[in-house]
Amino acid sequence: MNYWLIILGVLLVLLNLAALLIWVERRMLALWQDRLGPNRAGPLGLFIILADTLKLFFKEDWIPPFADKPVFVMAPAVVVISVLMSFTIIPFAPEIQIIDLNIGVLFFLGMSSLGVYSIVLGGWASNNKYSLLGALRGASQMISYEVFMGLSLMGVVMLSGSFSLKDIVSAQQSYWFVLLQPIGFIIFFIAGIAETHRLPFDIPEAESELVAGFHSEYSGMKFGMFFIGEYLGITLISAITVVLFFGGWLGPSFLPPLAWFAIKTAGFILFFILLRASLPRPRYDQLMEYGWKILLPLTLLNLLVTGAIVLFLNHS
């Protein structure tokens, strides 16, 4: 199979998707708030993407004199790179996968942990109290939600007996893992929202308290990178959820596998936006309490029960 073509295709589709999500999000938020949203520029207001991109490119790309310049410039790139790297292991369809690592899940978890560097470095290099507070919050949120994000996936790994995402999808031939691991799915999804620091868990940005949080000082395309990184993160979490719990590309054969994958992923992306439209942001201590006192014990319990059942079934 033409290896480079897949890489190029995936990259192209993802970056365009991230741009398209600007429009999708604004439009869907509007619809859920009984508005119409952008509908003037071009068909269905789609040219708003072009306008937004042009605006980001031509805005003054200002670096504050008090900032730590090299780190300041590097930070937004980290989030985009780490998210794009995670996409290499996603099996979009039986043939369309950049690399089938046999430690795929671990690679994904590792790469998503790298995302926290972007926030911390961005907030720290800005040399601004609001940014630093946002970065601190982001770091503690992402680190604590990472713990049970990984653990919630282990149920799936136990059931499929493999860390390779391709094998996990193949193991769901007869039934999706969401049926066997509903708690694992819910916890993973909540942790995923916190990982992408999307609403309602957008504590690092929290514009009502922290101006714009860790990216207060960013402008132009550097801000755009954080923006794109966030949308890529949504796509990544949606794709991973589909792969791990909703049977990946599997589906009735009247549509090609890739189409099934795209439909399921799109559904989750829309759910992300719906969450933003409907839920209020928790307080910071509530967020940490929720994570450590409810979700972590629940994950461990889920792990224990799943392990016991798998063990029981294998022995009987």
Place this chain on the structure above:
Amino acid sequence: MFSLIRSIWLTFLHLFHKKETIQYPEEKVQLHPRYRGRIVLTRDPDGDERCVGCYLCAAACPVDCIALQATEDDNGRRYPEFFRINFSRCIFCGFCEEACPTYAIQLIPDFEMAEYVRQNLVYEKEDLLINSQGKYPGYNYYKVAGIDAGVKNKGTGENEDPPIDIHSLLP
């Protein structure tokens, strides 16, 4: 937990609700008669200017966007020599309309006054004066005022007694 799921579901149902957006340039907004939009100077039933140049509107204006200069015609009737409103400053608070003793200055339901050049937002008297009586048809200040400014003779107005001869001792 249940309330979270319920609120997500209720928000989702809004997808099928009627949209509130008014597609503005094609669809006009329903404005009420008391809407405070563009400021005009109205005329009395005879077609003359109502404004008497008393400066009360300019004094009441919180952003000082009204400028005028009063003058008199041969009959002693006051009118503004120039009357200028800088709409780039105006906040459409309606204080000028409240202050006006002659119902001359009025805010009307019209907000379509966007301009590409800021200077075009400065309205002179020709731009402000309209050929209408506005919200108070039939009202003529000089008909009830106690002075003779060529509209009526002294003492012949509505609810007005004839002038008293102050040199006479008779009641």
